[in-house]
Amino acid sequence: MADVKQAPVLRLKDVAKTFVTPHGNVRAVEPVTLDIRQGEFISIIGPSGCGKSTLMNIVGGLIEDYEGSVEVDGIQVRGCHKEVGMVFQEESAFPWRTALNNVTFPMEAAGITKEERVQRAMELLHLVGLDGFENRFPAELSGGMRQRIAIARTLAFRPRILLMDEPFAALDEQTRLLLGDKVLQIQQELNQTTMLITHNIAEAVQLSDRVLIMSFRPGRIKRVVEIDLPHPRSSKMMGGERFGQLVAAIWEDLREEASKGLQELERVRG
Amino acid sequence: MARTMASTRLTLPPLLIRFLVIAGLVGLWEIASGSGWINAFTAPAPSSVWKGFEKIVAEGGLGEAMAITFATALMSAAIGAVFGIASGYILHIWKAAGEAYTSWLAALASAPLVLLYPLFLVIFGRNMWTIVAMGALGCTPPIALKAKEGLDGVKPVLLNVGRTFNLTPKQQFWMIMFPASLPSIFTGIRIGLLFAIINVVGVEFLVNVGGLGQLIANLGDRFDYPQMYAGIFFVILVSVAFFWITEKLEKWLLSNT
Amino acid sequence: MAAVEYIGRKTAFWTVGRLRIAGVIAALAVWELAGLSGLFFNDVLPSAFRILRAMGQLLVSREFYEHLGVTVFEVLTSFVLGAVTGTAAGLALGISRRAGDIFEPFIHYLAPTPKIVFLPILLVLFGVGMGSKIALGSISCFFPMALNIAAGVREVSPTLLRVGRTFSLTRSQTIRMIYLPALIPAVATGLRIGLAVSIVGCLLSEYKLARAGMGFLAGQYGDKFAIAHMLAVLIFIFILASLGNAVIARFVRLPGPGDRGSVRLAFDK
Incomplete structure (x- = not known):
C-alpha cells in the first residue's frame, strides 16, 4: 500500500473510562492513546476483564460517556457513527x-x-x-x-474503520482459522482499516500489523508488538519460526496479566 | 412365535394404532349399546349419534352455532390482543411497573377468571357481550405476559447492531424489537385464542346464549341424547382441529427463527 | 470531565412498592367511581364496604359453611383423583417411548378443549349432586397433570442418566436420586394448573346445575340480585384458589432448576 504514511484514520487521545456502581467506582480503562493508519490491521489482546470490550464500545460509539477523545479523519466523534462499523461476538x-x-x-x-x-x-x-x-x-x-x-x-x-469484538469466539478452531484467512483477504481487497479484539494469540499474530497487549484491570496498553511477518498472510504461516517467536513473546507479556485475571475471577467466584 | 408377533405389532405406525384404538372403542360402544349392556337411551350407540349429527347439521343450526362461537372467540381474542400487547409493551418499557405488576399478571393468567362470570352477567346482562367480555378477560393476561417476555428477551446485541447503524428509535422498534419479539407475541395470541374459545364455549353453555355451548345445553335440556352426544363430540373435534391448525401454523411461521 | 455512568437503580418516585399501592388504590377507585357513575344499573357494582359487610355476614352464617364444605370436598376429591390418574398416565407415557408416541397426542390435543361440554353426559351418569362435579373436576385436572409429568420424565437430562449409569446406580436408585428430584418442577407445575382447572370444573358445574356449593350459592344470590353477597362468595372462591396454590408452592418447593417460572401457562410448550 502506497498511502501508508498518511494521517491516522483513527486517533484515540487519552481515552479512559470509570464505571460507577453501587459498590464503588471501577476504573475499566486507563488513558489510552493510539493512532491507526489507513488500511492497518490492529489487534487488542488481553485477559478477560481487561477493559478491551469497553474500549471497543467507546470507539464504536455504544458508550458515549468517557474521558478523552476519539477522532476519525481528524474530526472528533462521540456516539455511533457511520464511519465506524462493529461486528459483535454474539450471534447478531x-x-x-x-x-x-x-x-x-x-x-x-x-x-x-x-x-x-x-x-x-x-x-x-x-x-x-x-x-x-x-x-x-x-x-x-x-x-x-x-x-x-x-x-x-x-x-x-x-465504514472507514471496522471493529470486530471477538468475532470468532463462538466458532470451532478450524472454522476460526479459515474465517481468519477470509477476513484477511477482505481487508486486503478493500484496504479496510480494522481493529480486532481477541484473546487468541495466534489469531492476533496471523491477522495483525500491530498487536496491542492490554493489562488486567484497570486496562492500559502494556506493550505494542509489531508483527513483521510478510504480506499476504495466511493461516499456513502458523508453522513458521518467526510466527512461533512472536506468539511466545506475546504470551510472555500476557501470562502475568492473565493469571492476575484468573486470580481475581477465582476470588470473586469463591 | 410370540416374539415375532410382538415385533410385527411394534412395527405398526403410531397413527394407525391410534386409528385402530378409536375404531375399536367406537365398535365396542356400538356392540355394548346394541346388546343392552349399557343404557342405549342415556348412552346412545355411535350409529344413532351419527344420525343425531346429521340431524343437527340439517335442522339444528350446527353451522350457524359454530360461526357464532368462532366469531365471538375471535372478537374476544382481538380485544385481548390489543389490551394485552399494549400492557405488555408498557410493562416492558416502564421497568418499575414491570417489576411491580408482572407477578400480578402471572397470577391473573393462572387464576380461574371464568368464575367471575356471574358478575359480568349482572353487568352486561344475558347476551353476547357477557361472553365477549369473559373471553377477552381470559386471554388478555397470557397475551400480555408473552408480549412482555418477548420484548424483554430481545438480545442486547441485536439492539446494539441497530445503534451502530444509527437507527432512529422508531426504526429500532419496528425493524428490531418487534420482529425479534414476534415469535413470543404469536405464541401469546395462540394461547389467548385457546383460552378465549374455552371461556366462550363454557359461558355460552352456562348462560344459554350464543353458539355451540348453547346448542349442547339446549339438547341436554330436551333430553335429546343422540344429538347432544353428536354436539359434544363435534365441539371436541373442532377445538382439537383448531388447536392442531394453530400449532402447525405457528411452527411454520416460526420455522426460520 | 466527569466521565461516569451509573449502573443500577436510579432513584425515581415510582418505586415498586409505591406502584403496587397505587395499583390497588386505582382499582378500588375505578370500582367505586363506576358504581357511582350511574352507567350501570343501581347496585350492580356495590361499594367495597358493602362487599366487606356481606363477607362478614357470610362468615357468621352456618349455611355458608355447608356450601363451602361441599365445594371444598368436591374440589379436593376431584383434584386427588385427577392428579393420581394424571401422574400414572404421565409416567407411563414418559417412560415408555412407544406408549408416548402412540397415546400422547390424544392427551395433548384433548387438553385445551372446553371440558364443560361433557357436563350433560356427566349429569346423566353421576346425577345432579356432587358426583357430576367431581367427575368434571377430575377430567379437567387429569390433562395438565399427565402432560406435565410426561414432559418432565422426557426432559430428565440424558447426561444425568449417563452419570447415574457410570456410578452403577440400581433402577430404584436411578428413580429416587435422579428422576424424582428432576421431576419436582413438573409435578409442581402440573399440580398448580391441575388445581386451578379442577376448581373451574367443579364451580362451573355448580353454576350450571346444583343443589349446594359455592357456585350454587353465588348463582342464588345473583338470581336474587343480592350482588354484594354474590361478590362476597366469588371473593371467597378466589381466596380458596390462592390458598390452594400457596399450599402447593409450600410443599412442592419452587422454583427448581427446570421450572419455567410463573409465566408457564397451561398450553405453552
Missing part, C-alpha cells in the same frame, strides 16, 4: 431476515433504494463467500456463515 444476524436482507438492513434503515441495496448486498455476499446462500435464513446456515453475514452487513455501510 437477524433470524427473521434472509442472508440478503440481513446485509441490506443498514441500507434500508438509511433509505437507500432497493435496487442499489440489493446490488451492493450481493457484492458483499460474494466478497464474504456466501454466493448462492442469499435467500437462506440464518437458522439454515452454520455459525461461521452467520458470522460472515454479520461482517458483510457491517461492511454495507462502507
Whole structure:
C-alpha cells in the first residue's frame, strides 16, 4: 500500500473510562492513546476483564460517556457513527431476515433504494463467500456463515474503520482459522482499516500489523508488538519460526496479566 | 412365535394404532349399546349419534352455532390482543411497573377468571357481550405476559447492531424489537385464542346464549341424547382441529427463527 | 470531565412498592367511581364496604359453611383423583417411548378443549349432586397433570442418566436420586394448573346445575340480585384458589432448576 504514511484514520487521545456502581467506582480503562493508519490491521489482546470490550464500545460509539477523545479523519466523534462499523461476538444476524436482507438492513434503515441495496448486498455476499446462500435464513446456515453475514452487513455501510469484538469466539478452531484467512483477504481487497479484539494469540499474530497487549484491570496498553511477518498472510504461516517467536513473546507479556485475571475471577467466584 | 408377533405389532405406525384404538372403542360402544349392556337411551350407540349429527347439521343450526362461537372467540381474542400487547409493551418499557405488576399478571393468567362470570352477567346482562367480555378477560393476561417476555428477551446485541447503524428509535422498534419479539407475541395470541374459545364455549353453555355451548345445553335440556352426544363430540373435534391448525401454523411461521 | 455512568437503580418516585399501592388504590377507585357513575344499573357494582359487610355476614352464617364444605370436598376429591390418574398416565407415557408416541397426542390435543361440554353426559351418569362435579373436576385436572409429568420424565437430562449409569446406580436408585428430584418442577407445575382447572370444573358445574356449593350459592344470590353477597362468595372462591396454590408452592418447593417460572401457562410448550 502506497498511502501508508498518511494521517491516522483513527486517533484515540487519552481515552479512559470509570464505571460507577453501587459498590464503588471501577476504573475499566486507563488513558489510552493510539493512532491507526489507513488500511492497518490492529489487534487488542488481553485477559478477560481487561477493559478491551469497553474500549471497543467507546470507539464504536455504544458508550458515549468517557474521558478523552476519539477522532476519525481528524474530526472528533462521540456516539455511533457511520464511519465506524462493529461486528459483535454474539450471534447478531437477524433470524427473521434472509442472508440478503440481513446485509441490506443498514441500507434500508438509511433509505437507500432497493435496487442499489440489493446490488451492493450481493457484492458483499460474494466478497464474504456466501454466493448462492442469499435467500437462506440464518437458522439454515452454520455459525461461521452467520458470522460472515454479520461482517458483510457491517461492511454495507462502507465504514472507514471496522471493529470486530471477538468475532470468532463462538466458532470451532478450524472454522476460526479459515474465517481468519477470509477476513484477511477482505481487508486486503478493500484496504479496510480494522481493529480486532481477541484473546487468541495466534489469531492476533496471523491477522495483525500491530498487536496491542492490554493489562488486567484497570486496562492500559502494556506493550505494542509489531508483527513483521510478510504480506499476504495466511493461516499456513502458523508453522513458521518467526510466527512461533512472536506468539511466545506475546504470551510472555500476557501470562502475568492473565493469571492476575484468573486470580481475581477465582476470588470473586469463591 | 410370540416374539415375532410382538415385533410385527411394534412395527405398526403410531397413527394407525391410534386409528385402530378409536375404531375399536367406537365398535365396542356400538356392540355394548346394541346388546343392552349399557343404557342405549342415556348412552346412545355411535350409529344413532351419527344420525343425531346429521340431524343437527340439517335442522339444528350446527353451522350457524359454530360461526357464532368462532366469531365471538375471535372478537374476544382481538380485544385481548390489543389490551394485552399494549400492557405488555408498557410493562416492558416502564421497568418499575414491570417489576411491580408482572407477578400480578402471572397470577391473573393462572387464576380461574371464568368464575367471575356471574358478575359480568349482572353487568352486561344475558347476551353476547357477557361472553365477549369473559373471553377477552381470559386471554388478555397470557397475551400480555408473552408480549412482555418477548420484548424483554430481545438480545442486547441485536439492539446494539441497530445503534451502530444509527437507527432512529422508531426504526429500532419496528425493524428490531418487534420482529425479534414476534415469535413470543404469536405464541401469546395462540394461547389467548385457546383460552378465549374455552371461556366462550363454557359461558355460552352456562348462560344459554350464543353458539355451540348453547346448542349442547339446549339438547341436554330436551333430553335429546343422540344429538347432544353428536354436539359434544363435534365441539371436541373442532377445538382439537383448531388447536392442531394453530400449532402447525405457528411452527411454520416460526420455522426460520 | 466527569466521565461516569451509573449502573443500577436510579432513584425515581415510582418505586415498586409505591406502584403496587397505587395499583390497588386505582382499582378500588375505578370500582367505586363506576358504581357511582350511574352507567350501570343501581347496585350492580356495590361499594367495597358493602362487599366487606356481606363477607362478614357470610362468615357468621352456618349455611355458608355447608356450601363451602361441599365445594371444598368436591374440589379436593376431584383434584386427588385427577392428579393420581394424571401422574400414572404421565409416567407411563414418559417412560415408555412407544406408549408416548402412540397415546400422547390424544392427551395433548384433548387438553385445551372446553371440558364443560361433557357436563350433560356427566349429569346423566353421576346425577345432579356432587358426583357430576367431581367427575368434571377430575377430567379437567387429569390433562395438565399427565402432560406435565410426561414432559418432565422426557426432559430428565440424558447426561444425568449417563452419570447415574457410570456410578452403577440400581433402577430404584436411578428413580429416587435422579428422576424424582428432576421431576419436582413438573409435578409442581402440573399440580398448580391441575388445581386451578379442577376448581373451574367443579364451580362451573355448580353454576350450571346444583343443589349446594359455592357456585350454587353465588348463582342464588345473583338470581336474587343480592350482588354484594354474590361478590362476597366469588371473593371467597378466589381466596380458596390462592390458598390452594400457596399450599402447593409450600410443599412442592419452587422454583427448581427446570421450572419455567410463573409465566408457564397451561398450553405453552
